[in-house]
Amino acid sequence: MSDEIIITLDQLRNMIGLRMVHQGILCQVIEVLEDGPSLVLQSIAEAPTIQPNQHGEATRRAPVTYTIPVLNDEHTELHPSFLALDLAE
Template sequence: MSQVGSSRAELLERLRGCIGLHIAWRGETLQLQDLLATEGRLVLRSLDAAATLQADQHGDPRRRTPVLRELPVLSEDGTHPSEAAEALLRVLAEQQR
């Protein structure tokens, strides 16, 4: 495996330990819900936004669901963690002290 692939794999493994952690992100409190490793995406639930209505297959509103945000794991150039990933890792490091 290349060094880039290895460091990406290490980053993903560290981020798995962040599931459930909360971060303040651009004026919003988010909780990491899932990590989509193949897509390189973080799935975060907004703890501040009101739930939205989810429609069924006929377009009728059926239930309320949390507001989710998807953010990248890596920066745009793919060479280092994204700002959101770095924020999660900082929270994890603080909790491990």
């Protein structure tokens, strides 16, 4: 018998668009990565940061993003980073 947590990509995709608080920063879920799985959050409270191109030259400003794993490495528990997310009102 497996103790793995079963969470579907559809369940996670339903979170796209939700506003969450990650480490005190207001963010929005913008994507679900199948590998992991993980949520991608985009900061909506922080100023965009300078993003370098492949040569290391600063070329544009881009929103800050965070990748949050949903499950631990064994897929037996929710990841602490995922559990620490707060739903914003």
